[in-house]
Structures are given as C-alpha cells and as structure tokens.
Amino acid sequence: MKDQQGSNRISSSVIAAVSAAVVAVGGGVAWFTSHSSNTPTPSNPSARIAQPPQPSTRQPGNEKTPNVYWLKPKEKNVALVPQPVKVASVQPNQALEAAFQNLLAGPPKEGTNSTTIPKGTKLLGLKAENDEVHVNLSKDFTSGGGSTSMMGRVGQVVYTATTLNPKAKVYIDVNGKPLDVLGGEGLELQQPLTRESFQQNYPL
Numbered sequence: 001m002k003d004q005q006g007s008n009r010i011s012s013s014v015i016a017a018v019s020a021a022v023v024a025v026g027g028g029v030a031w032f033t034s035h036s037s038n039t040p041t042p043s044n045p046s047a048r049i050a051q052p053p054q055p056s057t058r059q060p061g062n063e064k065t066p067n068v069y070w071l072k073p074k075e076k077n078v079a080l081v082p083q084p085v086k087v088a089s090v091q092p093n094q095a096l097e098a099a100f101q102n103l104l105a106g107p108p109k110e111g112t113n114s115t116t117i118p119k120g121t122k123l124l125g126l127k128a129e130n131d132e133v134h135v136n137l138s139k140d141f142t143s144g145g146g147s148t149s150m151m152g153r154v155g156q157v158v159y160t161a162t163t164l165n166p167k168a169k170v171y172i173d174v175n176g177k178p179l180d181v182l183g184g185e186g187l188e189l190q191q192p193l194t195r196e197s198f199q200q201n202y203p204l
Contacts, residue, residue, distance in 0.1 A: 071115060155202065
C-alpha cells in the first residue's frame with residue numbers, strides 16, 4: 001500500500017512538473033510571437049532607396065532674334081539693311097553681344113551687303129541697361145575711310161545696338177574712352193546717339 005501511494009505521489013509530481021513546463025514553454029512561444037510581430041524588420045543596408053526626382057533649376061534659354069545691320073548701295077545713297085541672327089539668350093546682354101560678334105566678323109560673302117567697319121575691330125565691352133546701350137570698341141574702329149565710311153560704320157553700330165530696343169540711347173567708346181571725333185576728317189559725334197538723331201545728323 002505504501003509503495004502504491006508513493007508511486008501515486010511521484011506520478012502526481014511528474015505530471016505537475018510536466019504541466020508547468022508546458023505552460024512555461026507555451027507562454028514563451030506566445031511572448032515571442034507577439035513581440036516578433038511588433039519588431040520592425042531590419043533594413044537591408046545594401047538596398048537603395050529610390051529618391052523622388054529633384055526639380056531642375058536650369059531654365060531653358062529664351063531665344064531672341066536681334067538684327068545685324070549692313071550697308072547696301074542704293075541709286076543715290078547707302079541704306080542700312082537688317083539681317084536677323086537667332087541667339088539662345090540666357091545671360092543679360094548675350095543677344096546683343098552675339099549680334100555684335102556677327103557684325104564685326106563681316107557680312108556673308110554672298111549677296112550685296114557690305115560694311116565699313118574696319119577688319120580687326122573687336123568688341124571690348126557691351127552693357128544694355130535702363131534704355132541705354134554702352135558699346136566699347138577697339139582702336140581699329142577709327143581707322144581708314146572718308147566721311148561716308150565713318151557715318152556708315154556709326155550707323156551700323158547704332159542700329160545694331162538698338163535692335164532689341166529701338167528707342168535706346170547709344171554710347172560709343174573706343175578703348176574705354178567716349179568717341180567724340182571719328183576719323184581724320186573729324187566727324188563729330190553728339191552722344192548719346194539714337195536712331196532718330198542719326199537719321200537727322202548723319203544722313204547716308
């Protein structure tokens with residue numbers, strides 16, 4: 001009888017221990033499962049995150065079409081004739097600078113247009129601001145030619161400088177100094193020059 005009661009107590013102890021272990025394991029599994037569902041998945045350091053495209057700060061150039069003015073012989077005089085030049089203007093004065101570079105390079109070989117601006121004349125500076133255009137040319141601009149040639153080249157500069165603003169006032173400098181007298185014959189320039197004043201004072 002004692003052996004039977006002892007075995008029963010042992011069996012009861014074993015069952016209780018096993019039950020406790022099962023409960024502990026089950027609780028641990030439940031805790032692990034609940035915490036696993038809330039734990040963020042570690043990021044892959046090698047994975048690249050796609051960034052949204054950044055807006056471009058570069059603005060498209062505003063295309064302008066200034067005119068370069070050449071001289072064309074007429075029956076009794078010479079006329080100023082325009083030739084359009086397309087320029088993708090981004091910076092201020094870029095369109096006018098491009099027009100003057102074309103002007104100083106000379107007219108196309110084909111055609112009857114001509115220029116009296118001496119070859120080798122360089123643009124040293126140009127600034128258009130507040131209805132004024134300041135053009136600084138090299139000393140070559142003053143060399144050679146008679147009064148008609150002098151008036152012709154001044155007209156080319158004045159009209160090309162005012163191509164984007166026909167009412168603008170033009171100041172012509174040579175090597176940084178105002179050009180008051182042009183050429184050996186002493187063509188006096190009353191600056192500032194405008195298209196209207198040129199037509200009145202320097203007829204071609």
